[in-house]
Amino acid sequence: MLLKRIGYCLIFFASLIFSGDLTAQSSDSRKIIVSEAMYSQSSNSTNDEFIELYNPSETESVDFTGWRLAGTQSSPLALADTGNGLCVLAPKSYAVVLPANYFSEPHFRLYESLIPAGATVLKAEKSLSLDNSGDRIIFLNAAGDSVLDITYFPDAEKGYSLEKIDLTAGDDRGNFVQSWKLNGSPGAKNSVPSKAFDLSVSAPSTRAVPPDEQAAISCTVTNAGAKPFGAESVVRLFLDKNQNGEAEANEQISEKPLFFNLEPEAFWETVFFHTPSSATERLIFAVANAEDENSANDSAKTALSVGTARNAVIINEILYAPVQNSTDFIQDQPDFVELYNRSSAAVDLRGWSLSDAADEHGEFDTYFFAEDDAQNTILSPGQYAVVSPDKAENLDSSRLALFFPFVKSLSQAKIFYVTNRATFSYNNDGDEVRLKDELGFTIDSLRYDESWHHPFFNSTAGKSLERLNPDMPSTAKSNWSTCTDRLYGATPGKANSIFTAGATSQKESGLAISPNPFSPNADGHDDFTVIGYTLPSAVNRIRVKIFDVRGRLINTLENSLPVASKGEIIWDGSDKNGKRARMGIYIVLLEALSATNAAVKSYKATVVLAMPLN
Incomplete structure (x- = not known):
């Protein structure tokens, strides 16, 4: 009987427990x-x-x-x-x-x-x-x-x-x-985060960086938690080599510690330095702390877009003062800028632009080209590109082809039009020409003026400024002169009429001059001579002077010019007054002051200035 009563009691209590009444x-x-x-x-x-x-x-x-x-x-x-x-x-x-x-x-x-x-x-x-x-x-x-x-x-x-x-x-x-909000958040999600200890890291999803340079790349660590937190954290930078989106230990390239706590919502920005080795790279930032309660926001990804190397493509020819007359029934000459790929790699010009100097308000004209999706915008090594303002629908009807008919047969030249312009705004008395890639990085730039033309020409209207040598500085006045093409006044899409090859010394140090002799008579043949130098020190300042055989100073080409161990200087055959020197033998004297040990080295060579017989 007792056992039976105990059994009833167990059943009763069990029913209460499972019914929730107890x-x-x-x-x-x-x-x-x-x-x-x-x-x-x-x-x-x-x-x-x-x-x-x-x-x-x-x-x-x-x-x-x-x-x-x-x-x-x-x-x-x-x-x-x-x-x-x-x-x-x-x-x-x-x-x-x-x-x-x-x-x-x-x-x-x-x-x-x-x-x-x-x-x-x-x-x-x-x-x-x-x-x-x-x-x-x-x-x-x-x-x-x-x-x-x-x-x-x-x-x-x-x-x-x-x-x-x-x-x-x-x-x-x-x-x-x-609460983080005055008066709280009644009836809504709380203003404080749902985690007490939570660090998040953020970074721009994309970043444009210059090529072959150490770029500063930043990320931001924020205390996304409700309490002060952050001390003893580590922020790491990874290069996602296998492109799997994961931060793997063998991909880490740098790290930085966080030594202090951040108040809620406070942030800490840190900068890493990285030199990209390819045109596109993917980086991953990751923050780590053993007490972090939320791993979902512990990493951020940045895709690097690397700009084109400086001077990979150069400005090679400029026609800024074309001959145009609407009443003479003669085909107007178009203005243009010629580019040249001097690098060893193909370059995509899509999205590139040219611009001029800023005005007094800081504003400048920008000319975008290579915007036609149907056009091949790849510029191969050694290839020319001509950019001209024109609204023509095809090459044959363009002003460029009508005035320079040879461009239609230049299979290796690229022709690009700025279709929203009838003419560029480059000034005849001087202006800036700046070439930028699709990321906005300056690839080449120069500021020309009228004095860059050869002094032997009475008028330079309708004549382009040509670059002598693509490997010499764009900003050097001595590397530019007037086109000598007598028929067209310019050479868009092909080698410049005044192209002058460089001169390189075969010695460990010394001078090399080419062409030698040269004849500066503006006929487009050997009008300039290039003085190549090789110096024993990596960094120097040089002075270059021209003397006649009697020891009289004819011209000073450079004075205290900072240079590297190798380079070239151009002499156009003029004296210190800008007049053409007489025919004869001249002595080139180059003095170099080493920035390393202050030693002075002097080098001499002779050059012959000649004139062709009529």
Whole structure:
């Protein structure tokens, strides 16, 4: 009999347990949490206190009918709807409990603009009476069971609520912090992050960097958590060699430590230096800290776009003063800029541009070319490109082809049109010509003026400025002169009429001069001579003078010019007054001061200035 009674008792208690009637923490306790509490408003009015509840369930709603608030009062406060009959909290939603006087007139409803439309709002029958020094919050369900019991602490300043950091974690003091927003976030997602300790790293998704140079590449580490954090973290930079988007140990190229904590929302920007080795590279930044609670934001990726090498493509010829007359029934001469690929690699000119000098307002004209998607914009090594303003639909009808008919048979030349312009705006008395690649990096530039033309020409209208040697500086006046083509006045798309090959010394140090003899009579043949030098020091300053056989100074070509160990200087056969020197033998004297040991070296060579017999 005793065993039978024991059996009945076990069955009875088991039925209570599985029906949920026995437990003081009913199933409601798993459906509701306190996510925020405003216990000390700036107004010092208890009418503006509130408690926010959150339903974390994915599928189940919570019905607050018959619920009461205890712990803050000697007797529990009944909760009711605000007159709309809504006491049910949907899954993944917030409810706000406000005191009765909050809704009374003429009290200003402080949170009316903050509580989202559709949020559940409950009214307590009296003041919530939340203690500013900390208090206990208890919620009782309709059956009188305690379904929620927490204690809060005075960790928020006046006007700021106490918000829960991780809604899925416990109710200990460390999981609540002061809200980041004045008046809190009633009925909405908390203003504080959902993690206490969380560092994030960010970087631009793309970055244009100059070629063959050490580029400064930055990333930003931000404290995305709710508490000060960051000390003893490490930021690492990886080169994603296998392009799999993962930061792998064998791909790390640098790292930097973070020695201090960042306040919430504070950030730290750090810079890495990296020299790209290919046209496109992918970098990965990663921040690591053993206490970081969120790995989803610990890395950022940057794709590097590397610009074209400086002077890979050069400005080779400029016709800025074309002969144009609308009344003479003669085909107008078009203006143009010729480019030349002096590098050993093909270069895509798509998206490139030319520009002129800025005006007094800092504004300048930009001429984009190579924009036709159907056109092959690849410029091969040793190939020319001609850029001309023209609205013609094809080459045969363009002003360039009508005036320079030979361009139609230049299979190795690229022709590009600036279709929104009838003419360039390069000034006849001098201007700047700047060539930029698609990333905006300057590839070549120069500033010309009228004095760059050969002094033997009475008029240079309709004659282009040509470059003597593509391997010599664009900015050197001595590397430019007037085109000697007598028929067209320019040579777009082919070798310049005054092209002069460089001269290189075969000795360890010394001078080499070519052509020698030369004849500066502006006939386009051997009009200039190139003085090549080789010096023993890597960095020097040189002075180059021309003397006649009697030792008289004829001209000073360079004076204290900083140079490397090898280079070239051009002499156009003129004296110090700009007049052509007489026929004869001349002595070239180059003096070099080494920047390494201050030693002075002198080199001499002879050059013959001749004139052809008529």
